[in-house]
Amino acid sequence: MQHNRRSGYWRQYHLAHTLEMDALVGGIVSLVKESGPPDEDERTTARRGRRRGRRPVHSREKLVVVCLLTVILGCTFREMQRLVPKLPLPWQEEPCPDHSTIHRAYQRMPQRYLDSLLERSAGLCIRETGWKKGVLAADSSGVETDRYEEVSRPSRSQRGFVTIRRILPLKYHIVAMLDHLVILRAVVTGCRVHDSPTLRRMLAGFPRMPGCVFNADRGYDAEKNCERLYALGMRPNIRQKDEMSHWGGAKAHKKLFNRIRAAKSFDRTLYRYRGLIEGIFGAEETGGHRLRCRFRTDGSRERWGPALAIGWNLKVLNRIRCGKRLGMEVMPITQN
DSSP: OOOOOOTTHHHHHHHHHHSHHHHHHHHHHHHHHHHOSOOOOHHHHHHHHHOOSOOOOSOHHHHHHHHHHHHHTTOOHHHHHHHGGGSOOSOTTSOOOOHHHHHHHHHHOOHHHHHHHHHHHHHHHHHHHTOOSOEEEEEEEEEEOSOEEEEEEEETTTTEEEEEEEEOOEEEEEEEETTTTEEEEEEEEETTSOHHHHHHHHTTTOOOOTTOEEEEOGGGOOHHHHHHHHHTTOEEEEOOSSOGGGOOSHHHHHHTHHHHHHHHTOOHHHHGGGGGGHHHHHHHOOTTOOEEOOOOSHHHHHHHHHHHHHHHHHHHHHHHHHHHHTTOOOOOSSOO
């Protein structure tokens, strides 16, 4: 069966890819200028005050923009050093930073600052589309690294245990708006961290969204998750681990009140849309490989997730604006 795309799809696709680089650079520059440079901690401020020598020649806003582009474009710090002179940055009077300067600036970026930039980028997409309510979802995907671990496994041939080396992956968790595939929250954790407590971490400080439906698979089925989603005005549409008949006793029903409430209102039709979030992970995978993180320290890896999500939201914003530029009506994937 041939898939019928809407009229003007390929024109929007071509225009969005033509303007994507300029939209990325311009969007990041405007986000950083509106938010201002990240605040330094007291130790860094005191150490900088005691330091002698030349004053810094690179503005902090420029270094933040360069660090974000390093993650979004998938470059190393040395590759970004060669790419900075070719980018249309507004700080042309300043010298180009070297790879070590970019590396130090990346390590100084606070996690909360990147989370605030991610919220601002998602807000731009929501305002551009006029989105009010719809379907949200949470999911995670594996991220490749260059770290290895030794694991002991039973061996039938040698009648004992064999020690092997395998890649130690990470997990990339996101909460996304499925109507336009906009990422609202992003967190990077270890491969052994469960999805359920990570969702509660991402929902901390989450804005109220009354009338929205939140899709998730069995890995997110927990009483605290359902309670938190109901408190935010959303209806949890989470696939249940157990059937109602397996839950026994009045005490169990009192402890699992929100899970039982979510199980009774479970909608299989809306749950089908949960697979749309896989489109975000699939689009980030290039060249037939999985998501890959180059950083080795935990702090650098935690910054990598929100920075990657900021770039994704700016690409979505560019596609939405290109559709409006061509006179195409911006319609949500799932109707409100």
